[in-house]
Amino acid sequence: MEKSKVIEKLSVCGLDCSRCADYENGEIRNLSSKLSxxxxxxxxxxxxxxxNAPVFQGYPEFVSILNHFAKGTCSGCRSDNVQCPLDCRAKTCRKKLNIDFCFECEEFPCAEQFEGKLRERWIERNNRMEEIGIENYYIEQSKLPRY
Incomplete structure (x- = not known):
């Protein structure tokens, strides 16, 4: 996959927006719509x-969740329509610094980006992108579960 297509799919921090449950053009949204x-x-x-099968008592809640997934409304972290719940500095600093990914920044890893386990994964993702290239990183990540 060419670099420009990978950049469309991956957020600045390295998460795969295209595989997010809230992504408006993602597989989860499309499959949820079809199942609904x-x-x-x-x-x-x-x-x-x-x-006879008590599990079906929860069907209305299942339908509510399914319908939520079927209405994915986020356009991704590089768009103006960001719905990501993460408090991510990368969404704003990428424009200011004119970078595609956090590892390209001179300040990486900056102190303001994430905390705890999320911060560790963010650093690991960006180090891996830098090590093998974003195209190979995308291919590698696409074979793993998103969540």
Whole structure:
């Protein structure tokens, strides 16, 4: 995959926006939409099944979560429509510093970016990108679970 396509998919901090559950054009959104469509009207049957299989008592909550995933609204961390709940300095400093990824910054790893385990993973991701290149990093990460 060419660098420009990888940059579209990866956030500045190294997370894969395209595989996020909130990403508007992501696979999770698309599959959730399809599943929601396929299950349309299943609620009546779920009520009947709940009598013998108590797990179906939670079907309405499942549908709520599924519908949330089906309405992914984030355009990714490089867009103006960012929905990411992480308090991430990279989203704003990338514009100021004109960089694509945190490891390209002279201040990496800066003291303001993340804390604890999240900070450790952020540093590991960026070191790995720098080591093997962003295209290879993207391929490597795409084979791992997003969450």
């Amino acid at each position: 469509e396929l299950l349309n009207g299943y609620g009546r049957l779920a009520k009947m099944k709940a009598e």
